[in-house]
Amino acid sequence: MLEPVGLDEGAERAYRLLLHRLGLSPQELADAHDLTAHQARQSLDRLVASGLATVTGRPARYTAIDPRHGLTALIRARQAELDAATTALESYAAEYHERVLRADPRRLVEVIEGPAAVADRLRDLVVGAEQEILAFDTPPYLTVPSSMAGMERDALARGVTVRAVYAAEVLRLPGRAEPVKELAALGEQARVVPRVPLKMVMADRRAAMIPLTSNEESVRTAAVLVRQSRLCDALVELFEAKWFQGAPVFAPAPTTDRPDLSPAEQALLSLLNSGFKDEAIARQLGVSERTLRRRTAELVERLGATSRFQAGAQAVRRGWV
Known part of the structure; x- marks a missing residue:
């Protein structure tokens, strides 16, 4: 289970046993898992090197570090290594691609x-x-x-x-x-x-x-x-x-609160801001050009503007489009 973070089966078995002991010597690990003393010490030292255990005293006794700290740090370190490898992958791929292009x-x-x-x-x-x-x-x-x-x-x-x-x-x-x-x-x-x-x-x-x-x-x-x-x-x-x-164009309406702006006015503002001509806007809204000009004039007035351009600028400043 811990192979993805660099621990082999022997180290993981040692870690599981260590989690249930206040302290563990290499000989105790060797007796529990039928290992040589050298094999047991290697597994325990690997846990120390990985930040999952500490060793104190003579003879040496090993103690587990809280997995929420030790394993989390180990996983983050491995993730950082993988991120670095991903970055390198793009660089290597670019070099390969350049060589292929030169060849053909x-x-x-x-x-x-x-x-x-x-x-x-x-x-x-x-x-x-x-x-x-x-x-x-x-x-x-x-x-x-x-x-x-x-x-x-x-x-x-x-x-x-x-x-x-x-x-x-x-x-x-x-x-x-x-x-x-x-x-x-x-x-x-x-x-x-x-x-x-x-x-x-x-x-x-x-x-x-x-x-x-x-x-x-x-x-x-x-x-x-x-x-x-x-x-x-x-x-x-x-x-x-x-x-x-x-x-x-045709973007979803902003979430800014606009209590005085109707859905029809929102649609009109979006189309005006997109630079459509009156004929195209009228066709999109399903109204006559005369009705469109009236609605546009009303909207310009409500925004306190003197032109369609100023109305668009006011609407952008207010976050309406």
Whole structure:
């Protein structure tokens, strides 16, 4: 039972006996477990070295330390060693990966051709993600990628963090905003920016798939898979820069107490803060543009602002969005 913290079976048997004695000599341990005196002393000295026992007097007698202190300290020390080994693992893996890339640079970027092949590799990428998925989303679209939404739902369900940056144009297209809203409700962290530089899906910051061109006819028929490298690191930095610039969209309402703010006003504030045009906001809320302008004016007045921009700033300061 104590092998994971570095104690063999003999040391553990000695420790169990020691817990039931006020003091134990090597000869007493040898008699109890049919050991030589040398074997018994080795087991007891191993307990002392591990911080689980003390030794005093001549002839030597060994006494157990409270397991809540001794074993806890030993477990923490072993955990620290494992953490250090984990850190070293990343370093060794990076060295190995660099050597592989030098030997065969084609492993850095793989060109994937054909809609079926692209779809299969994208599925492998998303299904294989263990910690995080980063995504840029922007038109053009040839078909509605319903399978991608399903894969993302599965990733969210197994605890994978998903962050997506959408081009504003995406949420203005018919049928595109609602799936984004549904995914946000499931845990996707979504932000919107005026435009994104490319379409991309990245898993665990180690591999990213992007279309080979932005041409509408080839956007889903040819792609490149970029594996862990400085190029992949640069894509991460590009994503983080756009993420920082983006406005949250369809995010859960903050928990700050807002007794005078209705759910409809909360939704309106979120959409205004995301930079949507009136037409898109009205469509999302299911109201006419005339009604939207009236509600916006009322909200601006209630916030004591003189413009929509000031209203957004006031809402951010109050923690409403």
